[in-house]
Amino acid sequence: MLLDVVTITEKDYTPCSKANSSKDSVKHMLQSFKYLFSCNLVLSRSLSGYVSRMRYLMRLKEDDEACREALKSGKVLLYHKLSPLLRKTSSGYKLASLKTSDLEQILEKVGKDKHIVNESFLLGCTDKDEPQFSLDVGDLDRSALEQECRGMFVDLRKAFFMIPGPESPLAAKGQALLRWHQTNCFCSATGQPTVRNQSGSFRVCHSSGITYYPKMAPVVIVLVSDGSRCLLARQAMFPPGMYSALSGFCDMGESVEEALHREVAEEVGLEVENLQYSGSQHWPFPQSSFMLACHATVNPDKTQVNIDKAELEDARWFTYEEITEALQNLPRDPRREPPVFWVPPSYAIANQLLQEWANHQQLSRKLHGLK
Template sequence: MYVVYFLLLLEVQGILEKLGKDKQLVDESVLIGCTEENEAQFSLDLGEIEQSEVEQLCGGVFVDLRKAFFLLRAHEAPLVAKGQALLRWHQSHKFCSATGQPTFRNQSGSQRVCHSSGFTYYPMMAPVVIVLVSDGNRCLLGRQATFPPGMYSALAGFCDMGETVEETVHREIAEEVGLEVQSLQYSGSQHWPFPQSSFMVACHATVNPDKTEVSVDKVELDDARWFTLEEVTEALQRKKPPRNPKGEPPTFWVPPSYAIANRLISEWAQQQQLKLKRS
């Protein structure tokens, strides 16, 4: 059981005062959204405050963001992701890259300005392609060494300077698994706060069913292999990370429903099921 707390301004100020902090610290928060009732939503960095004290006052615990994504509900995850990304950006852009002088944020936290150079800095996202590769009957999923045991996902890579999305897809698939993409189709996009702040462009790609031998780039991936519709359908039904008995191989599972990788995998499974019904 878990609870995500959305605190009112007065509640946050009260907590700060109990912690011996100036309640005006809330002025350092950044605007991340607005509810349907026109209530502004903000994110505040409490990194300099003793974690255990905050947990005690709020009646909860801090959770690593990657783990939290397996617990958050669909409407909560984008807010948390945006909040973390904006706070990280402010932490790393306190000085002007041209003059070395301090930069100053605007009230909402949407930009920073260097008064010496006049430069205005805006938060930026790095474009990333995330691709589900299919040979017509199976889909190809990979895993990095940092993934939880048993989790496989769609392949992903950063766009190089000057590349189109299409060029990035062809290059990344060739580099990571040694396959040649024949066609691709755009699916959707998503902000993703890792490793810093990424803009995920999701696509489906097909390869020649007669040329499916995978050559894994061990620098980029820990493993990559083909999965059947039956395996994928079973994995999609697992709503949380499986607990594996000691000594047994990890159970295959996929990213949580909030991740766009899950959307790609689900779309592929639905397409395969429709194809089976028509045949």
């Protein structure tokens, strides 16, 4: 089924959609399909299997005893001071996912009480219906653990370059949940300790009765196009040569559209139109952000950028050729000298926006008989 859908082309869609769809919306539909698949929303999976898995996870979040039971037969992703444990395989590195019983033995070998596994937080469920958890063992000896686990703890940013793409969201989620619990141990109203439920889906202050749920900060990210070029910017803190789409935190009370118009106006002094939603992503750096990604256009006669130097070091328009070259030229190896101009890697939603923009440009060039 996956192959059937992915090989549908714009041409295939055009006859049945002529009556009510423009070519742009057909392209957008195709992009949305590709995005669904890249997100691993596995449509071929039977609905009942997916629904029962979600219902099972829901029960684990609500029922502490059921969650404790699930942990016994589950898998745990181990972190050390928020760095995930990776294991070498024949083809590279993978996130290490330890059986709870194996982890208990490892903990005993390094002289720790095996019951600290109960401090794990529920992350989800594998395709084989195994519940998955995350646990930070940052107060234990790192090298002793690495030896016992036959792996190594790697900073998450570096780990993203090493692990297979589909594992990145899970590694990020594990870290985000751990960080949230580590930084929300006290009630902001009473200063009293908060207590987690077994799954870690919330913390409660028994003194004030306030329940705290894990939080993400909504961020808009937008790739602005003038029809033939796209606008990228860099902050002084970015690695040398890296440019990305414009982004910014939503203010309290703002809609995505308002945040997006405001951020572009603030950062580069332009007014955008034709907003088109592309997708979303949880982003763990530096704290949990919820990235909402869109495309937008500006009038090709009004492309003069006026940079807010407090926020951005540079912002400029890039051609289709520059973008396609940068997309093929990702610095996979952080030890190598980066190219003069490069863009965020494939695990970042900025990369998805650029891929979509390049595909769109390629199609419209074909339609206009250009190379």
